[in-house]
Amino acid sequence: MELIPSDTRTTATEDGGLNLLTPEAWKALLSRYSHIVLVANSEAVDFERLRSELPETALYVFFNNVYKVLGEPFAGHAVLVARSGVMGANIVHRREVGDVLRFFAGDDFRGVINLRVSPEENFSEESRFNGAKARHLDLTQMLGDLYPTGKIATSGFAMALWLAELQLPGKILLAGFSAKRSEKWKVFDVHDWTFEQIFLRLFARMGSISMMGGVDASPYSALAKRFPDVPPIEIAMTAAEVLSERLHNANGQIDRLMSVTKSIRAIENFFRRFKPKTRKERFLEKSRG
Template sequence: MSGAGEGAAFGEGEALSRFDGFERVILVANSDAVDIADLQARHAGALFVFFNKVYKVLGRPFAGDAVLVARSGPAGANIVYRREVADVLRLVSGPKFRGIVNLRVGAQERFSPAADFEGATVAHLDLQPMFAGFYPSTHVPTSGFALALALAERFGPGRVVLAGFTARRSEAWKLFHDHDWTFEQVAMRALARSGLIAMEPGRGERSPFDALCERFPAVSRETVALVAAEVLGERLEGTNMAVDRLVSVTKPLARVDKALRALKPRTRKAKLADAATKPAT
């Protein structure tokens, strides 16, 4: 695998086999909308899949069947170069822990060697070829979205459940702009409406448009979708006009910000990424 880096010894089938043998596979987003106790009560015996910084959703060690997905970046697995492996494993490595899947989705992402994961069993999964030409080229897929589509294709309808995939910024956690959140939400909700995956509403939430159609049966989902697209288009155009004005006003500040950023020392992440791309001597 070109650019995958050291440790990319596991095939896609072997890595995906970590998720086999369960009637339900619950993908748990790092989101405020997740209620782990409620999910466990309603999905007894399911495999729970956690991502990277699991302390965002786990306040205590998880005792059920679990897999940890560790996303890679240009400097290797994020939890490795941030030295968070031990902290994360303390929350998921119970007796039913099925190991770590080091995930690569972007072309510049590199695997970390299995030896870097504090003794945990590791498989490497390269999904970058799956999304080449499919996902918007200006962004890279989130780990949850990439894995959800891969598992949906592997298992078929009904087995993959997404929990907390709201794509909403909260006071505690931010959204990274290198992912196309709008595309992912449209794709996941379309797959859910088609029955290929299931999406948990999250802490009692439900779509207000579903409630509207139930209250007024004469209003179809198709009508709501068309009207919503019209309204959103109008509001987006209004937002774009306001943004254009703001950009014009803040251009001098942007130039100052760019100059100050150029003076900042290189981060450890950037140095590790450079070292990983240097040819061996």
């Protein structure tokens, strides 16, 4: 990552191993790019379209396990967001740093952003990223009163909201943010995907960000064009009514499945007791004891 003017740096934390920047420093660092593209780990990402439509002055932001979207080293300005967990950055404690950073071998790689969005998450020191330049970004306060209780924000959502609030001169583009389970990659229930999609699409309609495929592909836009005399609130209420009925019917089918699979789940839970504890579970037990 490029050097930051000394008057915009923050001081390191007490342990001396973290690099935290002020909002002004981040803005100075990111304002040189015409576009900042957040690339989701999703099969919905259209790299061919991205590279053909965007200039070389775009910065591509990747997340954690980039082998989900990259098959070869990336040529272009790029940064890697390494999400933290209770044991530090996930790619660090899972020993995946080398596997991920091999996709960013060129001079255009701007380094790692170790992201924290919850008080339970902990940073990893810069030295743990195999020589890559690392900065640390703490968004716990920004998301504390915003995100639904009991859930935790995805890295992509947190970064999109933070970048929008920085009010950068460049455009913010979200690529592949579909929140859909694919045949290859799953989505995690710890995140509130519905809340995030509503929030991001409202942001897009306000012009704060752009979404490749998200808002402009909405079928409800066609309804507004077909019924121009119907107020938008009526269209929204009708759509909500239909969706509510479909959800009610789906819940009935889910209840049936839960009943049918009760014995299978009982057997699974019995054998789970004999499964060896993960490194994360051992770490948590040790920290509590």
